[in-house]
Amino acid sequence: MMQRLLNRIRDVAGADATRPAFTGPSRTVSYQELLSHVTEISSELEALGVRRLGIYADNSIDWALIDIAATAANIVVVPIPLFFSKAQIQHLCHVSNLDTVFSDQHFPLPWSMKTPAKATIGNYIKSSPTATQEAGIGANPLSFNKITFTSGSTGAPKGACLTTDTLLTIANSLAAALASTKLGAHLCLLPFSTLLENVAGIYLPLWMGRTVYVDSPEQLGLLSNHQFNAETFSQKIQTTAAESVILLPQMLRDILESDSITLLSSLKFVAVGGGKVAPELLHRADKLGLSVFEGYGLTECGSCVALNTPEANCIGSVGKPLPHAQVRIADDGEIWVTGAAMQGYLSNESLLSEIATGDAGHLDANGFLHVTGRIKNTLVSSFGRNISPEWVEAELLSVREIEQAIVFGEAQPSLSAVLVISNEVSDPQLNLMIQEMNSKLPDYARIMSWVRTDQRFSTEDGTMTETGKPRRETIAKRYETASRQSGR
Numbered sequence: 001m002m003q004r005l006l007n008r009i010r011d012v013a014g015a016d017a018t019r020p021a022f023t024g025p026s027r028t029v030s031y032q033e034l035l036s037h038v039t040e041i042s043s044e045l046e047a048l049g050v051r052r053l054g055i056y057a058d059n060s061i062d063w064a065l066i067d068i069a070a071t072a073a074n075i076v077v078v079p080i081p082l083f084f085s086k087a088q089i090q091h092l093c094h095v096s097n098l099d100t101v102f103s104d105q106h107f108p109l110p111w112s113m114k115t116p117a118k119a120t121i122g123n124y125i126k127s128s129p130t131a132t133q134e135a136g137i138g139a140n141p142l143s144f145n146k147i148t149f150t151s152g153s154t155g156a157p158k159g160a161c162l163t164t165d166t167l168l169t170i171a172n173s174l175a176a177a178l179a180s181t182k183l184g185a186h187l188c189l190l191p192f193s194t195l196l197e198n199v200a201g202i203y204l205p206l207w208m209g210r211t212v213y214v215d216s217p218e219q220l221g222l223l224s225n226h227q228f229n230a231e232t233f234s235q236k237i238q239t240t241a242a243e244s245v246i247l248l249p250q251m252l253r254d255i256l257e258s259d260s261i262t263l264l265s266s267l268k269f270v271a272v273g274g275g276k277v278a279p280e281l282l283h284r285a286d287k288l289g290l291s292v293f294e295g296y297g298l299t300e301c302g303s304c305v306a307l308n309t310p311e312a313n314c315i316g317s318v319g320k321p322l323p324h325a326q327v328r329i330a331d332d333g334e335i336w337v338t339g340a341a342m343q344g345y346l347s348n349e350s351l352l353s354e355i356a357t358g359d360a361g362h363l364d365a366n367g368f369l370h371v372t373g374r375i376k377n378t379l380v381s382s383f384g385r386n387i388s389p390e391w392v393e394a395e396l397l398s399v400r401e402i403e404q405a406i407v408f409g410e411a412q413p414s415l416s417a418v419l420v421i422s423n424e425v426s427d428p429q430l431n432l433m434i435q436e437m438n439s440k441l442p443d444y445a446r447i448m449s450w451v452r453t454d455q456r457f458s459t460e461d462g463t464m465t466e467t468g469k470p471r472r473e474t475i476a477k478r479y480e481t482a483s484r485q486s487g488r
Helices: 003-015 031-047 061-072 086-096 129-135 164-177 195-207 230-240 249-256 279-287 389-397 427-438 472-478
Strands: 020-023 028-030 052-056 076-079 100-103 112-116 123-126 146-150 158-162 222-224 244-247 269-272 292-296 326-329 334-338 354-363 369-374 402-408 415-421 447-453
Touching (some): 003 031, 003 061, 003 164, 003 195, 020 031, 052 061, 052 086, 061 195, 086 158, 158 164, 195 244, 249 269, 249 279, 279 389, 326 354, 369 389, 389 427, 402 472, 427 447
Parallel strands (some): 244 269, 269 292
Antiparallel strands (some): 112 123, 146 158, 326 334, 334 354, 354 369, 402 415
């Protein structure tokens, strides 16, 4: 329960009431003030009769305060990603039976605005009784505190049901793994609707008695789901002197290719996850003096399963399983996790003890977990070799000039790729780059044909999901004729 976190906050406030819990460009909230705000907001939500609360807002201190206060009041919290379409938001509200949404901006559904928030900047928006009744979803006998929605491969978002106890167990596990780092302020870059930033960016620093720096992701350089300004981000790190941050692989790549590495001297721990990271990028970061540690997790397991740390770091792996997580590898190579599990997807809740991740991998002799790709994405060549496209794609992305890469080769004698690359690089130059990369791979995993484009894959053109994963079938159809060309 959230009481575990509030007790930790009280301990910090008792030792140093003025210590900043949250800070932003125009506001700071101390640990003592945090407790007062949580009490005030909880009372306000209870007075409004809120049972299930959506949060449709940009990253802000208010977002975090409402999340903690609502959970403390035993209200189910449902973060609503700002990038969801109107249809997806409508689906989310319907299946989760939301009765209230906190928003700091226009809400796309015709709900009626009610009492303005007293302790926060924004408004509570109520659904009509008719709309709630039409949803026809009663209270579930299982108890959960947070519903986190993911896009789903079909575009219909799925809600993973999680308990606060599970999430705080993970925060405690991460705190134990990072205890020796003595980290200071954490800068929240990813949207709070992303469970990883919610847990590791809010709960974890507060659990450790640290300060959380909060601002709009756009002001920190994250302009959209596929646009990141490394210079803006680096300048903000220098200004805030933040010591930790969570990045996605493309963000790390952009930072390493920028001219602003020297502005990141305050960073002591950069966690990177959300996709396969090329070992070459991690080695490059290390040479530049940037402390980057790859990790692994998924929403269904409460966001974090394994993490490299300064005491136990193996580049090429996603780290050792965290203290709360037990990992086993099934006969088909799939990773299964126990120790922190969701209570099923919304409308199909169940008590789960083990999660099938859908990821392929293995544990090495030293206990480090290696993730090689998605089980369903595994290619089987016409010569019978099983190949993870994510593995080869990560190697392609270690070539600086290649911005994006998607690999194909099911039932084919060799692999092909669609590459996003600028027109400044000629075909002969690109061919030499690929030949050099191929020399580092076994023959069955080499790229023997490719097609290039200067149009980045994106959500707008339907080639990427809202969470940044490639729609492989869409890309394959779009470039089907070109990708058959060989002899490059």
